[in-house]
Amino acid sequence: MIPGADDAITRDGKALILAYDHGLEHGPVDFEPVPETTDPATVFDVGTHDAVTAVAVQKGVAEAYYPSYEDDVTLLAKLNGTSNLWMGEPDSAVNWSVDYAAELGADAIGFTLYGGSNHEVEMAEEFRRAQETAREHDMGVVMWSYPRGQGMKDDTSPGTIAYASRLGLELGADIAKVKYPGSADAMTWAVQSAGDMKVVMSGGSKTSDEAFLSTVREAMDAGANGLAVGRNVFQRENPDAILDGLEAVIFDDASVEEALSATAGLEAGD
Numbered sequence: 001m002i003p004g005a006d007d008a009i010t011r012d013g014k015a016l017i018l019a020y021d022h023g024l025e026h027g028p029v030d031f032e033p034v035p036e037t038t039d040p041a042t043v044f045d046v047g048t049h050d051a052v053t054a055v056a057v058q059k060g061v062a063e064a065y066y067p068s069y070e071d072d073v074t075l076l077a078k079l080n081g082t083s084n085l086w087m088g089e090p091d092s093a094v095n096w097s098v099d100y101a102a103e104l105g106a107d108a109i110g111f112t113l114y115g116g117s118n119h120e121v122e123m124a125e126e127f128r129r130a131q132e133t134a135r136e137h138d139m140g141v142v143m144w145s146y147p148r149g150q151g152m153k154d155d156t157s158p159g160t161i162a163y164a165s166r167l168g169l170e171l172g173a174d175i176a177k178v179k180y181p182g183s184a185d186a187m188t189w190a191v192q193s194a195g196d197m198k199v200v201m202s203g204g205s206k207t208s209d210e211a212f213l214s215t216v217r218e219a220m221d222a223g224a225n226g227l228a229v230g231r232n233v234f235q236r237e238n239p240d241a242i243l244d245g246l247e248a249v250i251f252d253d254a255s256v257e258e259a260l261s262a263t264a265g266l267e268a269g270d
Contacts, residue, residue: 001172001173001197002135002174005135005140005141006140006141006198007140008074008107008108008140009053009107009108009140009175010175010198010225010226011053012251013198013225014251015175015225015226015227016052016053016227016229016243016246016247016251017052017053017054017055017142017227017228018043018046018047018052018054018055018056018229019056019078019228019229019230020040020047020057020230020234021057021078022231023061024081024082024083025082025084026084027083027085030230034235037234037235040057040064040065041068043234044066044068046233046239046240047073048069048073049239049243049247050247051243051247051250051251052073052243054073054075054107054108055069055073055074055075056076056077056078056110056142056228057075057076057077057078058081058095059077059096059100063104070105074107075101075104075106075107076106076107076110076140077098077101077106077108077109078109079094079095079096079098079110079111080092080093080094080095080123089117089118089119089149090114090117090119090146090148090149091114091119091123094126097133098130098134098136098139099133099137101139102137102139107139107140108134108139108140109130109134109139109140109141109142110142110177111126111127111130111141111142111143112144113127113143113144113171114146114148115145115146115148115163115164115167116147116149116151117149117150118149118150119149124171127143128172131172131173132172140175141172141173141174142173142175142177142228143167143168143171143173143176143177144177144202145164145165146164146178147160147161147163147164158182158183158185158186158189158190160181161178161189161190162181162186162189162193163193164176164190165191165193166193166194169194169195169197173197174197174198175198175225176197176198176199176200177200177228178190178199178201178202179202180201180202180215180218180219183218184218184221184222185222187201187218187222187224188222190222191222191223191224192223198225199225200224200225200226200227200228201215201216201227202228202229203228203230203231203232203233204231205232206231206232206235209241209245209260209263210256210260212232213242213246213256213259213260213263214256217249217256220249220253227246227250229246241263244259244262245259245260245262245263247262248262
């Protein structure tokens with residue numbers, strides 16, 4: 001990590017990254033709850049919300065849609081990703097270069113590393129090339145650090161998530177995106193394991209407003225620096241409402257009750 005390298009995708013040292021790489025990773029099934037989100041422009045519109053510090057997308061979406069939003073959205077280029085049709089040991093194809101991402105206007109790159117996979121060594125070497133090239137362009141580096149593979153018995157155990165965040169620090173990420181390990185104490189360990197590198201929580205599958213905001217509040221209290229979220233925002237009929245709540249928790253240190261009030265106010269049309 002390099003101090004300040006992630007300034008373009010953070011606000012006051014915190015991040016709320018809107019991830020929209022699901023069309024590749026999961027397929028169109030993730031858009032069924034709100035069919036309009038099949039259109040990337042719908043989610044880019046959501047990404048113009050003041051709470052969002054960056055929008056993470058794959059190459060084709062960036063090429064086609066980012067030019068219309070470059071004045072309102074900060075682009076995080078998600079460099080690798082593999083379809084859910086792939087049934088082998090966890091791996092992730094590198095789908096575009098850092099140089100091309102910089103040419104399109106990206107301020108940061110995102111890269112998935114499946115620690116524990118039989119392909120970990122290859123993926124770490126790919127990450128090294130991407131990370132060092134990103135430094136040549138003064139770009140921030142976010143690692144999607146997801147331990148996964150034949151050797152993994154529990155990919156969300158406290159020790160595994162702490163290891164995931166440490167991998168980000170050791171390999172040169174500025175921010176590591178990790179899954180929530182189930183408790184505030186375990187999240188604290190993951191944050192401490194990352195040293196001075198930032199740690200953000202993965203949004204995961206959609207839950208209720210209260211459950212989601214409560215988990216985010218716990219993560220922030222444990223020292224996390226924010227959130228990288230997709231479905232828990234764009235699968236809602238009113239994504240601006242939950243973003244108002246998330247902004248209150250992440251950037252204004254609000255309680256869950258205060259955040260729910262902000263959410264309910266917008267949903268009611270206030």
